[in-house]
Amino acid sequence: MKIVVIGGTGLIGSKLVGKLNEHGHEAVAASPNTGVNTVTGEGLAEVLQGASVVIDVSNSPSWADEDVMNFFRTSTANLLKAEAEAGVTHHVALSVVGTDRLQESGYFRAKQAQEELIKASGIPYSIVHATQFFEFVKGIADISTEGDTVRLAPVKFQPIYSDDVAAAVGRTAVGTPVNGVVEIAGPDVFQLDELLRKVLADGNDPRTVVTDPQAPYSGAELQETTLVPGPGAHLAETRLADWLAQQR
DSSP states (O other): OEEEEETTTSHHHHHHHHHHHHTTOEEEEESGGGTOOTTTOTTHHHHTTTOSEEEEOOOOSOOSHHHHHHHHHHHHHHHHHHHHHHTOOEEEEEEETTGGGOTTSHHHHHHHHHHHHHHHSOSOEEEEEEOOBGGGHHHHHHHTEETTEEEEOOOEEOOBOHHHHHHHHHHHHHSOOOSSEEEEEOSOOEEHHHHHHHHHHHTTOOOEEEEOTTOOBTTBOOOTTTTSOOTTOEEOSOOHHHHHHHHO
16 A cells, blocks of 8 residues: 655654555655655655545654644644545554653644644554654763753663564555544653663763753653553564664
8 A cells, every 4th residue: 555654754653664665555744855845845745646544754854843743733733634635544543652641842842732623633543652862862961961960760761672663664664544632652661860871971971960850852751650651552573682782
């Protein structure tokens, strides 16, 4: 079947297009780089012709509160309207575990708005909630740094490999719409501050990790289980320790 991947040239999107094509589907990468802009609507009608499924793994170019809200509201509304006109029968979106628990954050308020538009659209849908990707674990330290100090809350954290995210999103896309949320996570649960302390030390990073229960995560205060999925989550196989060893 024809599957259009919005954000198809990014980290997850490019892996997704490759995996879907390997399985015999016609996966098309759609992004501003390929002449498709969901914010302006440019190229949408053309790329959706004949598509059965649309997968949205796009992200806002700016994470400023107002910018990210405008991006997800505008791009999602444009996309869903074009899908309805094209007869698309399954809308799949990649979102984040804990989105509804992170509403102090402008980014996660925007992701929640995206999900609400999808649910109200009338198009059969599946929303995949993933935990943080292995590739972005060190980035959490970067956004939590003041001077030489990294402040992190002692909360549960269960990151996942981007390859496993792409595989799970692909499986969801070729399956029956769940009209709800599917959660995916890595196999191992860590404590966020302890994990980052080890990752930075192993990388000879001179920053000091300080445990601070009030430390914000993308602007939101965390409870112990904010960032981990519920009991029914699909757990991927790739372990963080194995992935880190391959990066050396």
